[in-house]
Amino acid sequence: MEMNEDKKDFKTNTVGDIFSDNPKIVSRNVSVYYNDKKAISDVSLDIGSKEIISLIGPSGCGKSTFLRCFNRMNDTIDGCKVEGKIFLDNENIYDEMIDVVPLRAKVGMVFQKPNPFPKSIYDNVAYGPRIHGLVDNKKDMDNIVEMSLKNAGLWDEVKDRLDSPGTGLSGGQQQRLCIARAIAVSPEIILMDEPCSALDPIATAKIEELLQTLANDYSIVIVTHSMQQAARVSQRTAYFHLGELVEVGYTKHIFTNPTDIKTQNYITGRIG
Amino acid sequence: MTLIYLILILLFISLCWFYLGNNSAKIIKTKSGRLHSLAHYYGLYVLLYSFLPSFFVFIIISVFDDLLFSFLINDYIPDNIKIEPDYNKTIILAQIQNLIDGINFGNPSDWIILASEKMQEWFKISTISNYCFSILVAIIGGYLGFKNIDQDFRSRNSVEKIVIFLLALSSVIAILTTIGIIFSVIFESLRFFAIIPASEFLFGLTWNPQFEGAERAGSGQEGLASYGSVPLFVGTLLISFIAICIAVPVGLYSAIYLSEYSSKKERSFFKPLLEILAGIPTVVYGFFAALTVAPMLRSGGSLLGLDVASESALAAGFVMGIMIIPFVSSLSDDVINAVPQSLRDAGYALGSTKNEVILKVILPAALPGIIGSIILAVSRAIGETMIVVMAAGLAANLSFNPLDAVTTVTAQIVTILVGDQEFESAKTLSAFALALTLIVITLILNFYALYIVKKYREQYE
Structure with missing residues (x-):
């Protein structure tokens, strides 16, 4: 594998081990510009297969921008330019030949604010399978919807009212509906951009519990403002500061024994 | 003074x-x-x-x-x-x-x-x-x-109270004026219905108003005048329908282009330009219809072997459709823009193409507003007078053929009330009856539109 060979030679300013033994995504020297403003600079990081990695850091440090590189959601923003390479299963997703439609089917995303479509619960989940033509009969679709809702831990709460609007659910239920919608197209990776920041503690606990189950099947990258959440859910943690990836390592290690002074300051609450 | x-x-x-x-x-x-x-x-x-x-x-x-x-x-x-x-x-x-x-x-x-x-x-x-x-x-x-x-x-509190009273008074004036208009129309209409039975007016198939003098003069010609308003309403609906058929697709497509595909520069250039259409006086549209579009349709029709009347419903409806495009496009554009970015993001993140996001996410979410804009355009089309007077003619033909000359309610009201008139005659009073019926129809339309919008709102939000 091309990437593994240059491991020894690869130079980076980041403290800690950016590599993963079983990488799903490999990003190298990624910089993102909004018009002329550099949002993140020279970030290199591996995302392991079926691991949960959290990206933490103060507001405006570029963690969400980095997250949105993985499914090329930055493409939808005017004036956004991405440099560097991101490999998903050894394929550079910023290659000109890559079509974003299958890419985004492979890399699902859950947003900060729950954003269910103004459609029924059923149609919300069925949206992805429909546009990708995954099934061709009603029975299979019913199965996908049921499985997705079950995996998102929402089935028991909504099974009797699949036809009622998704926007009528509570905030936490809406967010789980969005997760169900994302996993309905069988992605391999799920990106989560502060998925609990608009939710109450009980709904947050449910989602965190759900993340542990989901990690059996998917790689999960989660951006979070809450260090406790990062500590609770993730195996590895990456700390961003002013557009740079300062430190990355096992979550336990980062929170108990951070190496870099900036990480220390953030963890102990001196920046943020 | x-x-x-x-x-x-x-x-x-x-x-x-x-x-x-x-x-x-x-x-x-x-x-x-x-x-x-x-x-x-x-x-x-x-x-x-x-x-x-x-x-x-x-x-x-x-x-x-x-x-x-x-x-x-x-x-x-x-x-x-x-x-x-x-x-x-x-x-x-x-x-x-x-x-x-x-x-x-x-x-x-x-x-x-x-x-x-x-x-x-x-x-x-x-x-x-x-x-x-x-x-x-x-x-x-x-x-x-x-x-x-x-x-x-406490002078501030007192001044505020007086100002609130003045504000309330102003809004009451607007409402009272509306009520006054409706009542004046109703009273004149009642006088009309005292002469001509309402059933004849509402269901009669011939519209041929005559001054009473004319009836009296020619002996045995009393049957000349007839006040069946059906041809007028059919004409109104026909022309409005043609106008809507033109305005809704064109307006909606341009709204979608402007809000979803055009660059900021294009948008800031095209949108005001489209809105200028709404600022052109309708009388200008009227002679555009009568002098440009109608002859074009006529010669085009004769090439195809169709007999197009020189004043046709099609010409009037076509130009009226162009006139109301900005109502549909501008309002729909605002509504489409108001669909939250988060819904677009959700669509794209699931791997939708732009096309799919527009068709399956944005348009359904914007539907109540789009329907609202269409209803507004319809009311505008029904109430439009000048274009019809100039381009569709005054012949009260009961016809669904867009190539025929037809007339509308508003055009008839104008011709009845313009010029010398005998105020007590059934002919003059019929204008008020027509106006009343038109008001009722527009009101029903508006209520229905509100109902539809509300129904979808409940479903979506």
Whole structure:
């Protein structure tokens, strides 16, 4: 594998081990510009297969921008330019030949604010399978919807009212509906951009519990403002500061024994 | 004319009161060091106390003196005139007014001269008393307000209350005007329905209004006039339908292009340009339809072997459709833009193409607003007059063929009420009946639209 060979030679300013033994995504020297403003600079990081990695850091440090590189959601923003390479299963997703439609089917995303479509619960989940033509009969679709809702831990709460609007659910239920919608197209990776920041503690606990189950099947990258959440859910943690990836390592290690002074300051609450 | 000076005087007096109130409040503030509201509120309070009552007195006197005088003048009309069969007080009042204004037709009778002299005298008295009384009220009102000023007086709250009252009054005026319009139309319509039965008007298939004089003159031609409004409403619907068929697709597509595909630069260029369409006077559209589109359709039709009337529903509907494009496009564009970015993101993140996001996410979410814009366009099309008068003709044909000449309700109302008319005739009154029916239909349409919009809202939000 091309990437593994240059491991020894690869130079980076980041403290800690950016590599993963079983990488799903490999990003190298990624910089993102909004018009002329550099949002993140020279970030290199591996995302392991079926691991949960959290990206933490103060507001405006570029963690969400980095997250949105993985499914090329930055493409939808005017004036956004991405440099560097991101490999998903050894394929550079910023290659000109890559079509974003299958890419985004492979890399699902859950947003900060729950954003269910103004459609029924059923149609919300069925949206992805429909546009990708995954099934061709009603029975299979019913199965996908049921499985997705079950995996998102929402089935028991909504099974009797699949036809009622998704926007009528509570905030936490809406967010789980969005997760169900994302996993309905069988992605391999799920990106989560502060998925609990608009939710109450009980709904947050449910989602965190759900993340542990989901990690059996998917790689999960989660951006979070809450260090406790990062500590609770993730195996590895990456700390961003002013557009740079300062430190990355096992979550336990980062929170108990951070190496870099900036990480220390953030963890102990001196920046943020 | 002199009354304008009176208003200026009243304004001047109340401004003086403002100055006094303001100053006295300032003095109180410096003396006692404490004042409930800012000083200018005391000035405003006194100003309002002085101006509003005097202004109302002024309005009441100027409105009601006419009524009072026309009542008092009764004593000066000889009894033998009053019992004449075609006695009409309005005409006599007009004669008196003419005499006052110095317009003189023939030799007026002595009693009219006497009455007009009396009238003139009364008007002088009323003008003078109007001056005296309003100025007095302005001064007294101001004084009453001024007396209230002390350090604990809550002038700000009082001023706010008065202002709220004025705001409420303004909104009531708009509502009352609407009610007044509806009632005036209803009363005239009732007079019409006293002559022509409502069933004939609503379900009759021929529209051929004639003056009663014409009926009387030609013996045996009483059957000429007929007031079946169905052809007019069919014409209105036909033309509106054609207009909507043009405006909705074009307007909606341009809205989608503008909000989803165009760059910011294009958008800032095209959107105002589209909105200019709404600013063109309809009479200009009218001659565009009559002089450009209609001949084009006619020659185009003859190439295809179709017989197109020189004034056709198609020409009018087509141009009307162009006229209402901005209503659909501009409003729909706003609605589409209002769909939250988070929904677009959700669509793209699931791997939708732009096309899919627009069709399956944005349009369903924007649907209530889009329907609203279409309904607005429909109401506009139904009420449009000028284009129809100029391009569709006045022939009340009962036809669903867009190539025929048809006419609409509004166009008929115009032709009936323009020019000399006999107000009591069924022909003139029929205009009011048509207007009433049109109002009812538009109201039903609006209510239905609101209902649809509400229904979808509940489902989506």
